[in-house]
Amino acid sequence: MPELPEVETVRRGLEPAMAGARFEAVETRRPDLRFPLPERMAERLTGRRVEALGRRAKYLLADLDNGEVLVMHLGMSGSFRVEERDESRTPGAFTRALAHDHVVFAMSSGALVTYNDPRRFGFMALIPRSELATHPLMRHIGVEPLGNELDGAVLAQAFAGRSTSLKAALMDQRLIAGLGNIYVCEALHRSGLSPLRAAGTLATRAGKPTARATRLAEDIRAVLQEAVAAGGSSLRDHAQTNGELGYFQHTFRVYDREGEPCLRGGCGGTVRRITQNGRSTFYCPRCQR
DNA sequence: ACACGGACCTGAAGGC
DNA sequence: TGCCTTCAGGTCCGTG
Numbered sequence: 001m002p003e004l005p006e007v008e009t010v011r012r013g014l015e016p017a018m019a020g021a022r023f024e025a026v027e028t029r030r031p032d033l034r035f036p037l038p039e040r041m042a043e044r045l046t047g048r049r050v051e052a053l054g055r056r057a058k059y060l061l062a063d064l065d066n067g068e069v070l071v072m073h074l075g076m077s078g079s080f081r082v083e084e085r086d087e088s089r090t091p092g093a094f095t096r097a098l099a100h101d102h103v104v105f106a107m108s109s110g111a112l113v114t115y116n117d118p119r120r121f122g123f124m125a126l127i128p129r130s131e132l133a134t135h136p137l138m139r140h141i142g143v144e145p146l147g148n149e150l151d152g153a154v155l156a157q158a159f160a161g162r163s164t165s166l167k168a169a170l171m172d173q174r175l176i177a178g179l180g181n182i183y184v185c186e187a188l189h190r191s192g193l194s195p196l197r198a199a200g201t202l203a204t205r206a207g208k209p210t211a212r213a214t215r216l217a218e219d220i221r222a223v224l225q226e227a228v229a230a231g232g233s234s235l236r237d238h239a240q241t242n243g244e245l246g247y248f249q250h251t252f253r254v255y256d257r258e259g260e261p262c263l264r265g266g267c268g269g270t271v272r273r274i275t276q277n278g279r280s281t282f283y284c285p286r287c288q289r
Numbered sequence: 290a291c292a293c294g295g296a297c298c299t300g301a302a303g304g305c
Numbered sequence: 306t307g308c309c310t311t312c313a314g315g316t317c318c319g320t321g
Contacts, residue, residue, distance in 0.1 A: 002314055002315075003314055003315090034297065034298085034315095034316085058314095058315080073315085073316090075297095075298090075315060076299095076313070076314060076316095077298085077299075077300090100299085117298095118299050118300070119297085119298045119299050119300085119313090119315095120297080120298055120299080121297070121315060121316075122315090162290085163290075163291080164290075164291060164292085168291085168292085171315095173315095173316085180314055180315070181313090181314065181315090182314060183314095232314095233314075235313080235314065236300085236301075236313070236314085237314080239314095276292095277291095277292070277293080278294075278295095280312085280313090
């Protein structure tokens with residue numbers, strides 16, 4: 001499920017269940033996801049209080065009252081669901097677990113929070129807060145695209161001197177945090193930029209970011225904000241913690257629309273699918289240059 | 290620097 | 306009905 005809008009949707013769904021609440025019981029139903037779960041994770045979490053639930057790039061960050069952070073990544077197929085606890089459904093006596101339910105948190109808020117991940121590309125880690133910024137997982141993460149930091153100048157700087165494609169540059173988490181295959185395709189279409197164009201062509205000119213870079217920064221922010229407002233995109237999985245589908249997928253202009261007409265007014269082009277860096281790229285060759 | 294293939298996993302969908 | 310291939314929202318690693 002997870003690009004920035006989906007992860008942010010999950011964060012908002014988990015916040016009332018987890019922020020300010022304690023882990024009363026934790027069940028790990030297998031020892032590993034993509035990586036082994038943290039040593040004695042259940043023990044170490046039990047009794048801890050979540051001070052805040054944050055997000056950085058595609059990582060969920062539960063700040064704990066002992067100075068550690070529970071870092072959670074959803075991989076390709078991870079999801080959380082939040083249910084009301086009842087006596088028959090506490091961890092350790094979880095009689096109605098679904099396939100691929102791997103970790104269960106029983107919170108003092110009365111919520112039962114279950115992590116489900118069929119492909120197990122997700123992972124969890126416990127890291128001291130003081131080491132988070134320099135931890136290998138976080139150290140090289142680029143600018144957050146929501147908020148005010150991302151603008152044409154930042155983009156132009158990030159792209160300077162890069163011969164790699166715009167698609168690859170935008171997918172690179174070291175430059176901009178949280179974009180993935182869908183939203184890169186969508187942002188580039190909004191900006192009328194070819195995913196094949198060299199990133200360096202948007203770099204600073206004469207000390208100022210190009211108009212294209214400024215436009216792209218605005219379109220990235222817009223598409224992400226709209227997607228968050230829609231509760232993310234739901235393709236094969238549920239994005240939201242209450243089981244409801246996000247609906248931004250109905251707004252895709254190019255993603256997964258190979259062979260269909262370009263939705264830019266007056267363009268008349270046809271959406272193409274190509275492969276870049278091993279991933280499908282959808283774009284309109286007519287209006288994206 | 291960068292492209293590419295492969296790795297990690299499961300499941301859905303399509304072709305035959 | 307099956308069996309096979311391909312593809313999927315992510316990231317990491319090795320090899321050119």
